[in-house]
Amino acid sequence: MNLTLKVWRQPSGEARGRLVSYAAQGISADMSFLEMLDVVNEGLIEKGEEPIAFDHDCREGICGSCGVMINGMAHGPMAGTATCQLHMRSFQDGDTIVVEPWRARAFPVLRDLVVDRSPLDRIMQAGGFVSIATGNAPDAHAILVPKEAAELAMDAAQCIGCGACVAACPNASAMLFTAAKVSHLGLLPQGQPERDRRALGMVTQMDLEGFGGCTNYGECTTACPKGISLENIARMNRDFRTAALRARPESAGAGGAP
Amino acid sequence: MELKANIPAGDLADMWERHKFDMKLVSPANKRKHTVLIVGSGLAGGAAAATLGELGYNVHCFCYQDSPRRAHSIAAQGGINAAKNYPNDGDSVWRLFYDTVKGGDFRAREANVYRLAQVSVNIIDQCVAQGVPFAREYGGLLANRSFGGAQVSRTFYARGQTGQQLLLGAYSALERQVAAGTVDMHPRTEMLDLIVIDGQARGIVTRDMVTGAIETWFGDAVVLGTGGYGNVFYLSTNAKGCNVTATYRAYKRGAAFANPCFTQIHPTCIPVAGEHQSKLTLMSESLRNDGRVWVPKRQGDTRAPGDIPEAERDYYLERKYPSFGNLSPRDIASRAAKEACDDGRGVGPGGRGVYLDFADAIKRLGEDTIRERYGNLFEMYERITDENPYRVPMRIYPAVHYTMGGLWVDYNLMGTIPGLFVIGEANFSDHGANRLGASALMQGLADGYFVLPATIGNYLGGRKFAAVDASHAEARAAVAQVKDRVARLLAVQGTRTVDSFHRELGKLLWEHCGMARNADGLRTALQRIPELRAEFWRDVKVLGTGEELNQSLEKAGRVADYMEFAELMCRDALERNESCGGHFRTEYQTPEGEAKRDDEHYAYVAAWEYAGDGVPPILRKEPLEYEHVKLATRSYK
Numbered sequence A: 001m002n003l004t005l006k007v008w009r010q011p012s013g014e015a016r017g018r019l020v021s022y023a024a025q026g027i028s029a030d031m032s033f034l035e036m037l038d039v040v041n042e043g044l045i046e047k048g049e050e051p052i053a054f055d056h057d058c059r060e061g062i063c064g065s066c067g068v069m070i071n072g073m074a075h076g077p078m079a080g081t082a083t084c085q086l087h088m089r090s091f092q093d094g095d096t097i098v099v100e101p102w103r104a105r106a107f108p109v110l111r112d113l114v115v116d117r118s119p120l121d122r123i124m125q126a127g128g129f130v131s132i133a134t135g136n137a138p139d140a141h142a143i144l145v146p147k148e149a150a151e152l153a154m155d156a157a158q159c160i161g162c163g164a165c166v167a168a169c170p171n172a173s174a175m176l177f178t179a180a181k182v183s184h185l186g187l188l189p190q191g192q193p194e195r196d197r198r199a200l201g202m203v204t205q206m207d208l209e210g211f212g213g214c215t216n217y218g219e220c221t222t223a224c225p226k227g228i229s230l231e232n233i234a235r236m237n238r239d240f241r242t243a244a245l246r247a248r249p250e251s252a253g254a255g256g257a258p
Numbered sequence B: 001m002e003l004k005a006n007i008p009a010g011d012l013a014d015m016w017e018r019h020k021f022d023m024k025l026v027s028p029a030n031k032r033k034h035t036v037l038i039v040g041s042g043l044a045g046g047a048a049a050a051t052l053g054e055l056g057y058n059v060h061c062f063c064y065q066d067s068p069r070r071a072h073s074i075a076a077q078g079g080i081n082a083a084k085n086y087p088n089d090g091d092s093v094w095r096l097f098y099d100t101v102k103g104g105d106f107r108a109r110e111a112n113v114y115r116l117a118q119v120s121v122n123i124i125d126q127c128v129a130q131g132v133p134f135a136r137e138y139g140g141l142l143a144n145r146s147f148g149g150a151q152v153s154r155t156f157y158a159r160g161q162t163g164q165q166l167l168l169g170a171y172s173a174l175e176r177q178v179a180a181g182t183v184d185m186h187p188r189t190e191m192l193d194l195i196v197i198d199g200q201a202r203g204i205v206t207r208d209m210v211t212g213a214i215e216t217w218f219g220d221a222v223v224l225g226t227g228g229y230g231n232v233f234y235l236s237t238n239a240k241g242c243n244v245t246a247t248y249r250a251y252k253r254g255a256a257f258a259n260p261c262f263t264q265i266h267p268t269c270i271p272v273a274g275e276h277q278s279k280l281t282l283m284s285e286s287l288r289n290d291g292r293v294w295v296p297k298r299q300g301d302t303r304a305p306g307d308i309p310e311a312e313r314d315y316y317l318e319r320k321y322p323s324f325g326n327l328s329p330r331d332i333a334s335r336a337a338k339e340a341c342d343d344g345r346g347v348g349p350g351g352r353g354v355y356l357d358f359a360d361a362i363k364r365l366g367e368d369t370i371r372e373r374y375g376n377l378f379e380m381y382e383r384i385t386d387e388n389p390y391r392v393p394m395r396i397y398p399a400v401h402y403t404m405g406g407l408w409v410d411y412n413l414m415g416t417i418p419g420l421f422v423i424g425e426a427n428f429s430d431h432g433a434n435r436l437g438a439s440a441l442m443q444g445l446a447d448g449y450f451v452l453p454a455t456i457g458n459y460l461g462g463r464k465f466a467a468v469d470a471s472h473a474e475a476r477a478a479v480a481q482v483k484d485r486v487a488r489l490l491a492v493q494g495t496r497t498v499d500s501f502h503r504e505l506g507k508l509l510w511e512h513c514g515m516a517r518n519a520d521g522l523r524t525a526l527q528r529i530p531e532l533r534a535e536f537w538r539d540v541k542v543l544g545t546g547e548e549l550n551q552s553l554e555k556a557g558r559v560a561d562y563m564e565f566a567e568l569m570c571r572d573a574l575e576r577n578e579s580c581g582g583h584f585r586t587e588y589q590t591p592e593g594e595a596k597r598d599d600e601h602y603a604y605v606a607a608w609e610y611a612g613d614g615v616p617p618i619l620r621k622e623p624l625e626y627e628h629v630k631l632a633t634r635s636y637k
């Protein structure tokens, strides 16, 4: 098939960007979206034009590197599918496809379709872990975990950290990402001792990074390639409220201040 | 160059315990005075960085992705082995050790493998404590599944996303140390050279992939956990950025490269669809627990699979290897698939495919159980092929997947350059000529969490390290060379794209140094590779500058290294006049077409020493001795 692409080109973070049109010709339905971009890039290089920069690595929907807005939809039209797993059979001959980077204040563009997602790592640093040093662990069977809890935790833990939830949200909120982590650990016995600290720390960091608030649009879960559900946000909100209530007397006591 | 394996004396069973006691310790106050550079944030590098940070070392960790969580380990699907014997089906440390040595076709070092099997049990404990949501039974206990090359169920898993969950565990431990200030994480930073000062690995040269800045970093030891080089074939199941650059640069600085020709071709991948194909997708080996592999008995049978009656199907793995059947090891299953297709009985476009059929399992267990076990893999398959594997059998074909070869290391995981440690897939240590499924995750985490943190202390403890910085002559020379290479790549301004060269190199290797090799083909490749390399340097087209985010330039650097490394692979394959594991030389096979080892002449590790550009490398041999597992013809019949 033959397509027209309108791609966001921006030479660097400081430079101004604009949409540029390219013809994508002889595209097969079996190609992935990124393979289609590869074909376009090979053509550009041959003509002496710089190729379109985009992040990608595993190309099997698990590393979370890839991700662009395709016709205004994060990761494109197919539900539960990362950009690298989207195939061209989702498009038709003659289509015009607009390709843009994630748009969010917290994710500045570095070049073309590549953005800086390091705020997500910093949210993790603020509590997305169990404080257990190597070698300190008890036998794996010392604590039983109900299958139900393990499955729910796994549902949340599947998040690939691509940032599509932020890009899809009208407020550019990172609630779904943060909630997935808070839920994953909060649902397991191993995560209980630090449950309050985790919710408080991660939510606070999320706000500091300049992500917007959540007003329940639900666009995030629709865009999520792993279908992380909104229940996680409800769970995190509960954890956050409980933790905030409990934190006051405790921190006053710990600090010894009046 | 001398290859000293430094295997401690004494009995295998308590060798590691005793060695840990005998090794020097670094006192807590002194640990933070030692800086350690860790390149790689996968299971090996990420686990090592987190653990060394916890211990109090001053750690710098580097990766080329935008976040350490995206290292290629994230893509591992099926599971991780451990000798827990939770199912009480006869497993033990000894059996895991035995299976791994045998699975590797007797080309791995016994002492290392035994330690790996011992440490495996601690890995599961550690990961569970971190909150890795492994699959569980209704009673709350951990679930296990079977993998190829084993008759016990010792594989732990988290749906079809085991690597993801293990890596997120290591990554969370790593981020905890970043917050604690013990680890400095440098994403989007590619190592382009190693700095060796007074015979010791003391630093690295990197390129900032956003600004293009060439920088130097120094420490008392350098750890490479940079993964495998399967992408030398262009098409593989590896992530697009996987490269040989870090290990190859270390090789050129004096680190011996061991068994480069030992590559693993995985039997169950989605077949190639066309020229545009940029990578191949694995369908986890765990599927062979319930899927049955078959091809039509008749050549050129183009009927739909459902129209081929039972009696006209050849379940060739079950027929040829009745005791392991569909769970035969990878090298054997891959070759059998190739054989069936070479015989004209392959299925799908071009006849390069075999069926992996779940109809019986669905009948036996119901669709829900199959969905619970493999749901995400089935979805992935459907997304790529547009076929529903619950209704029609999957079509699969072998693809390059893993590299057993890597930098040579001793028992302490140190290479031939003092102070250079190599962990995970980047080293050669534990899998011999063929890796068993679910053992790479085990090895990466064993190296990163448990082995390296102990052995690196022995190296650092009691040694004096002179202060070094960027003004040192060796550092200046390395930086100048890196800058010169970048400039040369940009200056060629030829007519062909980097990918077109990479694809051509890959095809050449797949043909002559792939699933089956022979002396003639390897000689052809050895003649053709230098020609292609010369053409690359004459005609490659890399646009843009070095001082910006430039993905063509990144690729060009990696492909330039592959162009040299491919020659080393073929040389190694040509020198090894035997078949073993993934290295199948067509001249050396039994009448039934099985690999024929030559233990008398080839029971050694081939470690190659760089001798200068245009000069053949020197082959050093580390003899392998088998005191505990009897050398025997590997049989899965």
Ligand SMILES: Cc1cc2nc3c(=O)[nH]c(=O)nc-3n(C[C@H](O)[C@H](O)[C@H](O)COP(=O)(O)OP(=O)(O)OC[C@H]3O[C@@H](n4cnc5c(N)ncnc54)[C@H](O)[C@@H]3O)c2cc1C
Residues within 6 Å of the ligand: B039, B040, B041, B042, B043, B044, B045, B046, B062, B063, B064, B065, B068, B070, B071, B072, B073, B074, B075, B076, B077, B078, B079, B080, B081, B162, B163, B189, B190, B191, B192, B225, B226, B227, B228, B237, B238, B239, B242, B243, B245, B246, B282, B284, B401, B402, B423, B424, B425, B426, B437, B438, B439, B440, B441, B442, B444
């Ligand atoms: C699709 C797939 C499925 C698999 N499934 C399984 C399985 O089920 N069970 C199993 O046991 N094994 C499996 N494996 C194998 C296993 O995943 C890998 O062998 C293992 O994860 C490698 O881990 P690692 O830490 O050594 O390297 P990697 O995870 O590859 O990490 C390499 C790191 O090095 C960094 N790096 C590389 N080069 C440079 C450079 N030049 N400069 C800076 N940084 C660099 C990268 O950024 C990355 O952080 C699978 C492999 C694949 C491809």
Ligand code: FES
Residues within 6 Å of the ligand: A055, A056, A057, A058, A059, A060, A061, A062, A063, A064, A065, A066, A067, A082, A083, A084, A085, A160
């Ligand atoms: S490239 Fe890894 S998720 Fe798309």
